[in-house]
Amino acid sequence: MKIYDTPGFPNPARIRIVLAEKGLDAQVQFIKVDLVGAEHKQAAFLAKNPTGVVPVLELDDGTLLTETIAIATYLDNLDGKPTLTGATPRERAIILMMHKRADDQLIDAIGAYFHFGTQGLGTQVLPHKSPEWAGRKEWADRQRDKYIKGLRDFNEVLKSQPYLAGQQFSIVDISTFAALIHADFSGIAIPDDCEALIAWRAKVAERASVKNRSGLALDADDLRRLGL
Numbered sequence: 001m002k003i004y005d006t007p008g009f010p011n012p013a014r015i016r017i018v019l020a021e022k023g024l025d026a027q028v029q030f031i032k033v034d035l036v037g038a039e040h041k042q043a044a045f046l047a048k049n050p051t052g053v054v055p056v057l058e059l060d061d062g063t064l065l066t067e068t069i070a071i072a073t074y075l076d077n078l079d080g081k082p083t084l085t086g087a088t089p090r091e092r093a094i095i096l097m098m099h100k101r102a103d104d105q106l107i108d109a110i111g112a113y114f115h116f117g118t119q120g121l122g123t124q125v126l127p128h129k130s131p132e133w134a135g136r137k138e139w140a141d142r143q144r145d146k147y148i149k150g151l152r153d154f155n156e157v158l159k160s161q162p163y164l165a166g167q168q169f170s171i172v173d174i175s176t177f178a179a180l181i182h183a184d185f186s187g188i189a190i191p192d193d194c195e196a197l198i199a200w201r202a203k204v205a206e207r208a209s210v211k212n213r214s215g216l217a218l219d220a221d222d223l224r225r226l227g228l
């Protein structure tokens with residue numbers, strides 16, 4: 001299997017954590033896509049994923065899988081013992097429901113704020129993001145507010161259960177953790193009063209699949225080019 005991604009970026013991080021949770025790292029060859037250089041908007045990459053985003057999983061038979069939830073579901077079921085995407089109809093339904101919320105309210109909202117409310121990925125990617133759109137700052141601020149509202153909703157969930165889809169760690173926790181990474185480099189912190197969420201983040205950060213793991217940090221060259 002090949003994974004096209006960029007180390008340290010939040011959506012690739014979701015799949016790297018899944019691989020570690022499932023013990024699949026050794027079966028994957030990583031191919032770096034230069035996001036800061038806008039490689040993902042060029043024809044060669046768009047032929048793999050027309051939506052122009054990473055990660056992409058390419059199977060040995062050439063099948064291309066995109067979208068984190070699809071890739072994670074595939075990887076989680078390879079051994080016939082899914083632990084991250086649900087093992088029963090009820091678990092799968094709750095995980096899909098909560099994951100859609102994590103994508104809409106957190107991952108996509110903070111991503112929009114990053115691209116339109118900050119310097120985003122910089123000058124090479126900006127032309128692919130409608131920079132001439134006059135209302136984009138105001139819209140970006142609304143996306144940031146949507147993200148904060150999502151954090152508050154998830155904080156409420158965590159007041160009565162240890163993980164976002166119930167009693168067990170799942171892909172919903174992984175995606176939410178990745179959203180917080182994205183928010184960090186967009187300069188948006190968790191509100192202090194979201195105590196359950198803050199405690200949950202500290203707990204997830206201690207998991208072996210997350211702690212001190214290579215591939216979850218940006219390359220030095222990307223840090224420099226992003227001015228971080």
Ligand SMILES: N[C@@H](CCC(=O)N[C@@H](CS)C(=O)NCC(=O)O)C(=O)O
Binds near residue numbers: 009012052067
């Ligand atoms: N819905 C996609 C989101 C993927 C995504 O937005 N990836 C980011 C990297 S963190 C990306 O490629 N951004 C490039 C861009 O927006 O120009 C998924 O679940 O995989």
